[in-house]
Amino acid sequence: MKRHKPSILNTILAAFLALFCLSANAEVDVDAAKALAKQNGCFRCHGVDKDKDGPAWKKIAAKFKVDPKGEEKLLHHLSSGEKAKFPDGHEEPHMILKSDDPKETQNLVDWILSL
Numbered sequence: 633m634k635r636h637k638p639s640i641l642n643t644i645l646a647a648f649l650a651l652f653c654l655s656a657n658a659e660v661d662v663d664a665a666k667a668l669a670k671q672n673g674c675f676r677c678h679g680v681d682k683d684k685d686g687p688a689w690k691k692i693a694a695k696f697k698v699d700p701k702g703e704e705k706l707l708h709h710l711s712s713g714e715k716a717k718f719p720d721g722h723e724e725p726h727m728i729l730k731s732d733d734p735k736e737t738q739n740l741v742d743w744i745l746s747l
Protein backbone atom coordinates (compact mmCIF):
# COMPACT_ATOMS: atom_id res chain seq x y z
CA MET A 633 0.00 0.00 0.00
CA LYS A 634 1.27 3.48 -0.84
CA ARG A 635 1.72 5.87 1.97
CA HIS A 636 0.49 9.37 1.46
CA LYS A 637 3.51 11.62 1.85
CA PRO A 638 2.97 15.04 3.31
CA SER A 639 3.81 17.47 0.58
CA ILE A 640 6.66 19.21 2.29
CA LEU A 641 7.84 20.55 -1.03
CA ASN A 642 4.56 22.32 -1.59
CA THR A 643 4.70 23.83 1.86
CA ILE A 644 8.20 25.12 1.27
CA LEU A 645 7.22 26.48 -2.10
CA ALA A 646 4.25 28.30 -0.62
CA ALA A 647 6.42 29.80 2.10
CA PHE A 648 8.91 31.05 -0.45
CA LEU A 649 6.18 32.54 -2.59
CA ALA A 650 4.69 34.32 0.41
CA LEU A 651 8.08 35.68 1.39
CA PHE A 652 8.75 36.78 -2.15
CA CYS A 653 5.43 38.64 -2.37
CA LEU A 654 5.96 40.30 0.99
CA SER A 655 9.43 41.52 0.09
CA ALA A 656 8.23 42.68 -3.32
CA ASN A 657 5.59 44.80 -1.63
CA ALA A 658 7.97 46.12 0.97
CA GLU A 659 10.14 47.52 -1.77
CA VAL A 660 7.51 49.87 -3.14
CA ASP A 661 8.57 53.47 -2.74
CA VAL A 662 5.20 55.15 -2.34
CA ASP A 663 6.49 58.71 -2.41
CA ALA A 664 8.45 58.13 -5.60
CA ALA A 665 5.45 56.45 -7.24
CA LYS A 666 3.15 59.34 -6.35
CA ALA A 667 5.69 61.89 -7.51
CA LEU A 668 6.07 60.17 -10.87
CA ALA A 669 2.30 59.95 -11.31
CA LYS A 670 1.97 63.62 -10.42
CA GLN A 671 4.73 64.65 -12.82
CA ASN A 672 2.97 62.75 -15.60
CA GLY A 673 -0.44 64.18 -14.83
CA CYS A 674 -1.98 60.75 -14.19
CA PHE A 675 -4.10 62.21 -11.39
CA ARG A 676 -6.01 64.35 -13.89
CA CYS A 677 -7.83 61.19 -14.88
CA HIS A 678 -7.28 58.84 -11.95
CA GLY A 679 -7.79 59.01 -8.22
CA VAL A 680 -6.48 56.42 -5.79
CA ASP A 681 -10.01 55.61 -4.66
CA LYS A 682 -12.10 57.93 -6.80
CA ASP A 683 -13.15 57.42 -10.41
CA LYS A 684 -12.50 60.34 -12.69
CA ASP A 685 -12.29 59.91 -16.46
CA GLY A 686 -10.23 56.83 -15.71
CA PRO A 687 -11.10 54.19 -13.12
CA ALA A 688 -9.85 54.54 -9.52
CA TRP A 689 -6.50 52.84 -9.12
CA LYS A 690 -7.85 50.74 -6.26
CA LYS A 691 -10.36 49.24 -8.68
CA ILE A 692 -7.64 48.62 -11.21
CA ALA A 693 -5.50 47.01 -8.49
CA ALA A 694 -8.35 44.72 -7.47
CA LYS A 695 -8.72 43.54 -11.05
CA PHE A 696 -5.04 43.04 -11.86
CA LYS A 697 -3.81 41.72 -8.50
CA VAL A 698 -5.53 38.41 -9.11
CA ASP A 699 -4.11 38.18 -12.62
CA PRO A 700 -0.72 36.43 -12.70
CA LYS A 701 0.14 38.60 -15.68
CA GLY A 702 -1.23 41.76 -14.07
CA GLU A 703 2.09 43.47 -13.63
CA GLU A 704 3.14 42.69 -17.19
CA LYS A 705 -0.19 43.96 -18.54
CA LEU A 706 0.05 47.24 -16.67
CA LEU A 707 3.63 47.78 -17.80
CA HIS A 708 2.44 47.20 -21.35
CA HIS A 709 -0.53 49.51 -20.82
CA LEU A 710 1.74 52.35 -19.71
CA SER A 711 4.25 51.97 -22.52
CA SER A 712 2.18 51.15 -25.58
CA GLY A 713 -0.50 53.83 -25.82
CA GLU A 714 -3.17 51.15 -26.24
CA LYS A 715 -6.79 52.25 -26.65
CA ALA A 716 -8.50 53.53 -23.52
CA LYS A 717 -12.25 53.72 -23.29
CA PHE A 718 -13.60 56.87 -21.63
CA PRO A 719 -16.87 57.11 -19.65
CA ASP A 720 -18.54 59.03 -22.48
CA GLY A 721 -17.82 56.11 -24.80
CA HIS A 722 -15.08 57.63 -26.94
CA GLU A 723 -11.74 55.92 -27.25
CA GLU A 724 -8.28 57.39 -27.50
CA PRO A 725 -4.76 56.08 -27.02
CA HIS A 726 -3.89 55.99 -23.32
CA MET A 727 -1.15 58.31 -22.16
CA ILE A 728 2.32 56.80 -22.26
CA LEU A 729 4.19 57.16 -19.00
CA LYS A 730 7.34 59.25 -19.29
CA SER A 731 10.20 58.17 -17.10
CA ASP A 732 13.95 58.07 -17.47
CA ASP A 733 14.26 54.91 -15.46
CA PRO A 734 12.40 51.62 -16.07
CA LYS A 735 12.71 50.93 -12.33
CA GLU A 736 10.61 54.01 -11.63
CA THR A 737 7.93 52.74 -13.97
CA GLN A 738 8.05 49.33 -12.31
CA ASN A 739 7.75 51.01 -8.91
CA LEU A 740 4.66 52.94 -10.00
CA VAL A 741 3.02 49.78 -11.33
CA ASP A 742 3.86 47.91 -8.11
CA TRP A 743 2.41 50.73 -6.07
CA ILE A 744 -0.84 50.71 -8.07
CA LEU A 745 -1.04 46.94 -7.64
CA SER A 746 -0.50 47.28 -3.88
CA LEU A 747 -3.51 49.60 -3.41
Ligand code: HEC
Binds near residue numbers: 672676715
Ligand atom coordinates in the same frame (compact mmCIF):
# COMPACT_ATOMS: atom_id res chain seq x y z
C1 HEC B 1 -6.72 61.64 -20.26
C2 HEC B 1 -7.09 60.80 -19.15
C3 HEC B 1 -6.08 59.81 -18.61
C4 HEC B 1 -4.78 60.08 -18.20
C5 HEC B 1 -4.04 61.38 -18.19
C6 HEC B 1 -4.27 58.81 -17.67
N1 HEC B 1 -5.22 57.82 -17.78
FE1 HEC B 1 -5.02 55.89 -17.16
N2 HEC B 1 -6.85 55.45 -17.95
C7 HEC B 1 -7.72 56.35 -18.50
C8 HEC B 1 -8.92 55.68 -18.92
C9 HEC B 1 -10.16 56.32 -19.55
C10 HEC B 1 -8.74 54.30 -18.60
C11 HEC B 1 -9.72 53.15 -18.83
C12 HEC B 1 -9.25 52.33 -20.01
C13 HEC B 1 -10.22 51.24 -20.40
O1 HEC B 1 -10.85 50.64 -19.52
O2 HEC B 1 -10.33 50.99 -21.62
C14 HEC B 1 -7.42 54.21 -17.99
C15 HEC B 1 -6.86 53.02 -17.52
C16 HEC B 1 -5.68 52.93 -16.80
C17 HEC B 1 -5.16 51.73 -16.22
C18 HEC B 1 -5.81 50.35 -16.31
C19 HEC B 1 -5.47 49.70 -17.60
C20 HEC B 1 -6.31 48.52 -17.96
O3 HEC B 1 -5.83 47.76 -18.83
O4 HEC B 1 -7.39 48.32 -17.40
C21 HEC B 1 -4.00 52.06 -15.58
C22 HEC B 1 -3.07 51.15 -14.80
C23 HEC B 1 -3.78 53.48 -15.80
N3 HEC B 1 -4.82 53.98 -16.54
C24 HEC B 1 -2.72 54.18 -15.30
C25 HEC B 1 -2.41 55.48 -15.65
C26 HEC B 1 -1.17 56.16 -15.33
C27 HEC B 1 -0.03 55.55 -14.51
C28 HEC B 1 -1.24 57.39 -15.87
C29 HEC B 1 -0.16 58.46 -15.90
C30 HEC B 1 0.97 58.13 -16.73
C31 HEC B 1 -2.55 57.52 -16.51
N4 HEC B 1 -3.22 56.34 -16.36
C32 HEC B 1 -3.00 58.66 -17.14
C33 HEC B 1 -7.51 57.72 -18.64
C34 HEC B 1 -6.33 58.38 -18.36
